[in-house]
Amino acid sequence: MASIATVISSDRVEGTSVYNAAGDKLGTIDDLMIDKLSGQVRYAVLEFGGFLGMGTDRYPIPWNMLKYDTAQDGYVVPLDKATIEGAPKYADASVPDYDDRYTTSINKYYGF
Template structure:
């Protein structure tokens, strides 16, 4: 029986262009100033096209309690290897006005909601 080494784990969970979903969840999200905004709670994948549409970021609260969830279009996230997390062009004030939902109130993930989210970030849905 072989013992996993760090290199073996990286080969299975991450390549230059791909990353396993379990490695994305819990990843920090920063703004361009380096301020941590939250962490990726989960992401939403299109059933038909297989494309990641949103990274749902947990933001606010204390120790995860009372945090809101902010769906961010995947295209607004840039991975920064130096930070080991994603970077977005947002500050906390702009994020506070963004479409969000409480942990226990999952939204209806329909076209209207997608248009609202993408529009808030200046993207076409």
């Protein structure tokens, strides 16, 4: 009996589509933010907006909100586009320090 892999390389996660529960594509995963002490993924950074990769914003979403859906070959989040658009974000050229203040703002926004 074949076993199912329970880990995945980050380069295979980056670029994966993210959908809402209705099946609408919200964007793609641009990056993963990993806790330096625990080694656990804390946030998936969702990229969407702009045109041809220009002017896109990055939205960190708590990793535990994403659920992989094999039927869609992507991740599903219980969020709609308007909710994500109001979330903490940054431009590609201005990645913030993921310090306590910034991570608290992300977690508070998503109710953690």
